[in-house]
Amino acid sequence: DVKVTQSSRYLVKRTGEKVFLECVQDMDHENMFWYRQDPGLGLRLIYFSYDVKMKEKGDIPEGYSVSREKKERFSLILESASTNQTSMYLCASRRPRSPYEQYFGPGTRLTVT
Amino acid sequence: DAKTTQPNSMESNEEEPVHLPCNHSTISGTDYIHWYRQLPSQGPEYVIHGLTSNVNNRMASLAIAEDRKSSTLILHRATLRDAAVYYCVAYSGAGSYQLTFGKGTKLSVIP
Numbered sequence: 001d002v003k004v005t006q007s008s009r010y011l012v013k014r015t016g017e018k019v020f021l022e023c024v025q026d027m028d029h030e031n032m033f034w035y036r037q038d039p040g041l042g043l044r045l046i047y048f049s050y051d052v053k054m055k056e057k058g059d060i061p062e063g064y065s066v067s068r069e070k071k072e073r074f075s076l077i078l079e080s081a082s083t084n085q086t087s088m089y090l091c092a093s094r095r096p097r098s099p100y101e102q103y104f105g106p107g108t109r110l111t112v113t
Numbered sequence: 114d115a116k117t118t119q120p121n122s123m124e125s126n127e128e129e130p131v132h133l134p135c136n137h138s139t140i141s142g143t144d145y146i147h148w149y150r151q152l153p154s155q156g157p158e159y160v161i162h163g164l165t166s167n168v169n170n171r172m173a174s175l176a177i178a179e180d181r182k183s184s185t186l187i188l189h190r191a192t193l194r195d196a197a198v199y200y201c202v203a204y205s206g207a208g209s210y211q212l213t214f215g216k217g218t219k220l221s222v223i224p
Binding site for chain 1: 164
């Protein structure tokens, strides 16, 4: 079975802190994603990486950066956390070919106070 | 990706079959039909996908209408663990890599 793990299930940080969220997948998938999920807003893509060291901005990249130095690991960085970044963060991975199903991690519930 | 329409909520008794419908009337020929589910406070979980033919896996079955404008996810015997929000997505994946979930169907399972 595909496994996608995220470094923390719950995280509480203060405004202005730098926050690192890590995601690891064990299926040798080329593509990896970071989403955030908020009530009423659904899934929103923050960043996408189609391979090592490759990244593309999603719909809401402001305030975030990413790093993909190894195929299995995709990190999301909040440069200076703000209260409007309180959210559920979801990492996903997939192969870059049909049917393109995505496999998600368990999520990190981040609260910024 | 094509827009999908699902009922907001459904109820089922435990150990009964559940049929979750989805309409995707604007689906294109290259769109796969994917189903995901999300348990409370968990990440979404891939359930099943299909293109034209009906599909079975260990979690569920997917019945696709001949014109592909609708599909039905079938859980053969609902358990309490199946209580979740179920999302249907018509997704080509190649050009638009981002998954977009609609509101989904919240399934309640009654013991």
